Amino acid sequence: MEDVLKKLGSIGLIPVIKLESPDRALPLGKALLAGNLPVAEVTFRTDAAKESIRILSKELPELTVGAGTVLTPGQVDTAVAAGARYIVSPGFNPKVVEYCVKKGVPVTPGVTTPSQIEQALEYGLKVLKFFPAENAGGTGMLKAFAGPYGDKVSFIPTGGINEKNVTEYLALPNVHAVGGSWMVPAGLIESGDYAGVERLCREARILSLGFSLLHIGINPDGSDVLENAKFLSALLGMPLKDGDNSAFVGRAFEMMKKPGRGDHGHIAIETISVERALEWLSGFGVKPVEETVRIKGGRIQFAYLNRTFMGFALHLNRK
16 A cells, blocks of 8 residues: 555656546556656546546556545445556545555545544545645645644645646645646647647656756865855855855855865755655666765755766755
């Protein structure tokens, strides 16, 4: 059970899909994989759900397929028999939850209140759907939940999530992943524009990571580091902060006093989640340098990568 939910958390983004015809399932699944978004939550809102799940699970085993809008134990059986690896329900239905727990099927029921959260905890659930997220209080409500429940439970907010607010949700420590449909719009699916779906998936995945440039570290070249830093500070009107190992000019430039990683220096990149960023980068053959990984509060705070860029080492920092 935990492995599937862990996989969802490492990706952080779950396409919520409504299919009118199972004929659309395979080309859509291929578009998801091509867009580096290997997850599909197929909702039981149409009669095509069962067959669509079967096709996706059989033909694309690398895709993590789940069933959404599951309302009854019977639908659980139907979804699992078709190949669904996890179950999502819009609300907290004790019959559905208990049935899934007894069957050993990962389930994330929808909750909006502390009472529902505590019911879920009684069943041993640690990852819950927060639905409808925006209408139920959005990030403000999730921040409020963090107080009494801490790290006992995390959430998959769904409902009203889009490209404008996805990073705001994913920045919260008690958000496991987010669900949304903006990257799999019905119009593109029905028109057969799977190239458009692929593009939106890739854009959504990158957006969800919240990448931004933190600073550039420059290795010394034999000249006076502090004098160079003072010159750059005066030139750009940025404050100078001198330290034991380096001098910072604003936040953008770190002038190293001793050679560090990289022939020329390093490039520091910020991200909402180093873990999710590493999952994304693994698709490009990029991995962390294990001895550089630093953990803070149970999450990766910092890691150098095993790939350099034009003589610069690369490292990730959690925002």
